[in-house]
Amino acid sequence: MIGRIVEIAEDGRHLSLSRGFMVVESKGQELGRIPLDDIGAVVANAHGLTYTNNLLLALSERGAVVVLCGPNHVPAAFLWPVDGHHVQAQRMRSQLNVPAPLAKRLWQMLVRAKIRQQGAVLEARGQPSGAFETLARKVRSGDPENVEAQAARRYWPLLFGPEFRRDADAGGTNGMLNYGYAILRSTVARAVMGAGLHPSLGLFHHNRANPLCLVDDLMEPFRPFVDLAVARLADAGHEAVTPETKRFLALVPMLDLPTPEGTTPLSTVVMRAATALARAYETGEAVLSLPGDAGQAWAPMPLEWPVPPRVPTPA
Known part of the structure; x- marks a missing residue:
């Protein structure tokens, strides 16, 4: 426990x-x-x-x-x-020795949850989202067809316009996404370590230079909540990472989500997901606690925080 x-x-x-x-x-x-x-x-x-x-x-x-x-x-x-x-030693052994079929099944669940949550964000924005449930159902164990990438190609133009391209090295909206993901990554990293898991031992990500492979795996279903916050900033005319947009994006871990257990902050949902993942390693049963992993995405609740006014850049 x-x-x-x-x-x-x-x-x-x-x-x-x-x-x-x-x-x-x-x-x-x-x-x-x-x-x-x-x-x-x-x-x-x-x-x-x-x-x-x-x-x-x-x-x-x-x-x-x-x-x-x-x-x-x-x-x-x-x-x-x-x-x-010590419990964490047992968990790390289970994590290190996770059978490949279980790891692939868990990755399938993470990808399905992410795609369903992308559809929920689009629906909340008034964009067509029906294809995302179809794509989520197509994800097989380990996602060998890379349905995750297929969903991304549809998702970004619908969310930010046909000219938008996701580029981690770019500024503007991409820069705001990067900053929001950094906030989310730290939230997931704290939960993973708190659950007694080793952050470097990933399910899917295996970059030798990345000390947080498991964190990057587990954060996937939660990325769309950052996307929603950035979309609101873009609606208000924000085009770059500024002190105002940083403060707004730092609120994402406090976003209330309508979970089966009641309205819960995103940071607590992340902790529950890390707990469920640790339990899955130990029991060998692919059961997680994620938005969208049971066939129904969690419709994002309205972001009630006031969007900061855009401060014009001095000429």
Whole structure:
């Protein structure tokens, strides 16, 4: 069983141990406490955090991991327990030894969910989306026909216009997509590490120079939510990555999604997906928790955050 993933995202917090609880304080005032036995991971994602050695030892004894994030919100280091039986070691062994048929089946589910979610975004934008359900059903184990790429060729012109081409090295709308994906990638990376999985051992991505192959696999079904946010920015006349667009795209992990468990922030849905993936490695059963993996995409809820006004570039 994977315990709670606790993220410390506010600056200046102090974490300590008291009678079997992790206590979170600020300026000497207690803000809350969590039973140690409930914790699967602590994600330190803020500046000026301090910890007691007793707390770190107590977390290690219970097999909990402590993830230290850098200023860009991507995990920079993590504290892994090394003594006794630890859940993450078991998960990593299962991950390393995943049978090829299971890995292909899981990748099929990720691609299907992504394509269905692309269709849901287009539908929310008033664009034709019926072909995307057909394409999703065509995806076979491992996606040998690369239906993912076929869907992309239809998707981008419908979302951003017939002249648009997705180019990771370009600026403009592409640059905003890149920034939004970077925010999403850090969210998925924290969830993957918090679930006790190794981020380099991917299902599909296997680039030797990429330390986050599994992260890039798992984030695929969530990319369309970034696309939707960028489309709103483009509607408002934004054409580049600016402080205003950065602040707007940084809200994507907080986007509410209408999940079967009720309205849930995207960051929590990502954590559930990482948890389900860890369980799939251990059990050998291809069961995930993703938008669109059960044959029905999650219609994106309206983005209620106000789109920032475009600041004209000085002549």
